[in-house]
Amino acid sequence: MNDMSPALWLSRGTALAQFRAASDSREVRIGAVIVGAVALIAVLAPWIAPNDPQNQDLLSTLLPPAWSSGGDARYPLGTDSLGRCVLSRTLFGARIALTVALCAAVGAAVAGSVLALIAGYAGGRVDWLVSRAVDAWMAFPPVVLSLLLMVGLGTGVFNVVLSIVLVDWTRFCRVVRAEVLVVRRRDYVAAARLLGFTHFQIVLREVLPAVVPLIITLVSLEMGIAVIVEATLSFVGLSVPASAVAWGMMIADARSTMHEAVWGMAAPVLAIFITVMGFNVLGDGLRQSTDPRLRNVRA
């Protein structure tokens, strides 16, 4: 009985327990390490990149990596068709990728989850309206809609984030809404209502904490998707202006010279793959550690 402290009231106890449970999972740890590494690279890119990514050295175009014959030690992974350092461009590409990933995922999460909470909790007409909107939205192949939005909005990082948010909010909305509906039917929500709490208080105190683990999992997976979408857009030339560096752009440039200089394409391909895999492994691990655990905990 030494627990008679107001610490009893902290429901943050479950958040801490969940965090601990999550970090026990091997997948979560691996994913976190990968994502962390990429993030670190992105942040430190200006300091660790050997050259300026935009600097064109027209005398040294299409050089192979430093370890093969004909390579130059100044350009560890060689150069592209305009003489720009492949390694530096790859490292700088991480900045755009992660910025877009983070902002787009969080934005889509907020937009989708708020609507899901409202629709799932209120039910009736509001739910019907939101569901129809989601259905209509999902009639678009996602890439198509993103492209259209970029055409309409113009290039730039902010517009890329916006177009991803405007497309992917539906994914959050649909999944979170399903969970909200389940929680809504639980008796403890009815019990809270009977105790006199307002709807808003109930959503905030009873419903939201129940769906937060799901949202976090989805955010992680969404970041992987956002990286892919950004790469797709920059491949087509509709992402960031040419003054910035993006992996998809690098791939598009390198495609024409694929036969001679493989590394110009291989580096960004690997970068995309590793980053997306990190997010996927993390998301998968989170999904497994939060979902079934919570349901299976029994005395």
Place this chain on the structure above:
Amino acid sequence: MLREVAGVVLRRLAGAIPVMLVVSIVVFVVLRLLPADPIGMMLPPNATAEDAAALRAAFGLDQSIARQFVIWLAHAARGDLGVSIHFHVPVTRLIAAALPATIELSAAALLLALAIGLPGGLALYAVRSRQARLAASLFVVTLLSVPSFLWALLLLLLFGVTFPVLPFTGRVSGGVALPGWTGFALVDTLAAGQLGAFADALAHLLLPALALALAFAPLIMRVLRSSLLEAATEDYVMTARLRGVSEARILLRHMLKNAALPTLTLIGVQFGFLFGGTLLVELIYSFPGLGNLMVQAVRDHDLPLLQGVAVVFCIAVLLANTLVDALYVVINPRLRSVR
């Protein structure tokens, strides 16, 4: 049962109409936000303001957005989607030429994805030991992390450049002419008895379809595995086991049919994903399909073409969803009414 299926189809199609309307409006509005001016790009350098105005009027771009939309809608109802600014050819004609190619590609991709994904999912489920299970999980996650356009590039490098076994440009090789009956190369060549052309078309289809399939298959694998895992804990499995039914039979006859339901749902939901993949894959392989057309339209800011292609894509997704829903009713007896 037929009545239920017909009911579902009709209900879906009826519901699709307002969705299409909304979709067209959204596309229309979004495109009109364009900062760049397509007219400006089409004019010769010494054009005057009157020329610009005249051209604008010719394309109907001088009227309000709402009016433009109504006009477009009226034309579309009659099957006229306008004229491409870049190609100077009716949009419908361009689409009609490109659509069958994309449908063929998507169908082939879906078949390949099922061929890889279904046995793959079963195999993943059958894995028993802990290490093998972890390895299987990581394997699937790795596959999932490669988007279709990366597969396309990888396959291109591998089988097109390094080991040049398969063609990777276009739909058919240079000298081959396709009988243009249905527009589906495989069907036409087979019907016409041109087996050489058939083989050629098939070879060209293989790499792009494989690229799309490799991106889709892991999704199928994952959902099949998790729904089999879930079915394994159901009571009827234990009861069947207690009746002495063999494990193999339980898996194939009892569990698989139940697990097919969530798998089908996933395929329906991810159809858009499959179609979206065709954009870059067709671009990379210079495959003359709808995706390629769309990318071109995007680059050229070709509004009428863009409008038309986007709408057609959405129709395709809605039709595919309807098909999936109908199949779902066929497989799931709970959705049928009591007799």
Place this chain on the structure above:
Amino acid sequence: MSAPEPILHLDRMTLTARIGGAAVEVLRDICLAVPGGRIVGLVGESGAGKSMIGKVIAGLQPPGFDVTGGQVLFRGRPLPGSRGDLLGRDIAFIPQDPLSALNPVLTIGQQFDEHLARLGTARAARRSAMLSALGRVGLVDPQALCRRYPHQLSGGQCQRVLIALAFASRPGLVVADEPTSALDVVSQALIMRVLAGEQRSYGTAVLLITHDLRLAAHVCDEVAVMYAGEVVEQGPADAVLRRPLHPYTRGLRDAMPPLHGPRRALPAIGEFMPGLQALAQISGCRYAARCPVRSPECVRSRLALRERAPRQFVRCGVACSETVQAGVSDAGGGAHGGPTGRPDWDGGRTSGPDRNGGPKSGADGNGGRTSGADGNGVFTSGPHQAVPLLEFRDVDLCYESPRGLLGRRRGAVQAVRAASFRVDPGESVGIVGESGSGKSSIARLALGLELPTAGRVLVDGADLHLGAGRTSAGAPSGLRIVFQDPQSALNPRRRVARLVTQIMEAPDHRRPLPDRLARALELLQQTGLPADCMSRYPSQLSGGQRQRVNIARALCVTPRLLVADEIVSGLDVSVQSQILNLLDRLRRSLGLALLFISHDLSVVRYLCERVLVMHRGRIVESASTEDVFLRPREPYTRMLIGALPPEDPDQQWPPAADAIAADAVAAAAAPAG
């Protein structure tokens, strides 16, 4: 008359598993023999290990659980490692939950056909074999049934199909694992009748696993009682029920509320059965911790089954003497909240006619009562009040199905029809009915969770729903509800202390932290929970403890009326008796009114002064408890009461099928109210 050769013989079988690093004997020294052609009952509460025995017989125990001692003999020979051949042929199983035991995407016919094919029936003969088997178990129109899917059948029908499947191969042994737990009372009686019938005609041996001692005593020839993985008592069915020798069996029998005769207190068995991990630490008798008559010897040494009465075996160091028996019932009060074992309330034990003279319908209330005990010994409230605490006047509730496309509604369910009754302050009223009868809807209407489609719901004489159909936030003052499923009713992310005082977070009842903590402690004491539960999460509590937390929460701001919606369903008998005693005690000390909803007639009889019987949304009978049980007027009520296994093993049960049928027909044909 000696028993025939045992077809199944568990000879000192021990099942061990590694739990939490220690080797735990999950099943210990099981000696069980099922003679050919006889029915043997295996009775125990949840966690006793009875289902595990079924799994061991099938060879399907979970990985890590191994038979480390003794053997399992079938027809005199040890069971082979792979039993696939025997299963479904010579040993058949009947599962617990019939609706989920059949594959939902295959028709009944397809599944039966597959089974017959496995049995080797020729293709041509399968159809007729299937139809005749289904006809034998009493299914009407087997042809049409074969084309249906499981979800289109009722629970009772599915269970009949499963029985037909089990007996199709003329097995030597049928293991029925709680075959009627998922069914309602009437279906239970019917299904047991079918099972007994098939058993008799084929001469099959049956191992019936159940938690209901009374049911086992009626249906089985022999009964074995299990506790924490051991068989503690075994003997002829009526002997075990009438003269139980083991303290646990006695406690189990006494903890079931009686259906007839004088009302007596329920001696509660305190605490709960040790879990698997705790078993490793217990060296002596596993029941010792809860046993009122234990001796130091019991705690130290392991005991064997010994024959203490003709053919009755007990595993107990202390059992059998008269004084000990008395000691058991005296001390049966237990540690948590039970009254002392005197079999009488202060109102006196009368089994005579009702003091109030004749049944009255609910709307008028019972006049002229004085506080004390009524004819049943149930604590009654004071004189009839002018203004009832809760009143329903002609209330209808209709659930409409959600709108389909084009806004058309596809059908409505009339959950409640013309319900009228009243609950006075301090009164305890029970609502009895099967699932779907509308009882839970009454609870929701009373609390304002649903709006009546017609009629009025009055609390303290005032209409609950203000004009425009909107209620103010919160329940009507003084009314609290305890929901059925504590899993769903308690937010799993909150600790117990915060849960029980949840109402103190609402604006009207806000209190500072020290007050909340004090009140939480009080509530835990009141409901008999240990103080260290304060900081636990619901998932760390047992089922009974969770239900107490549920009740405690409702008591935080002392209510005047407590609505209890099926709160003891799904609880073990020993835990159930604890909760019932708790409610009774609370009623006396706090003067609470109680609206108690349950499908279990015996529980309602124990707690309530008046009973409303509901059937398909209507209140078909409403009278004092004694009247309803001794002199039921409506055929439906008679059917319900008749379908319960009586306490006296000599009485005929299951009742003759035609008796049930007659009542059922009359009930279905009865007009409103």
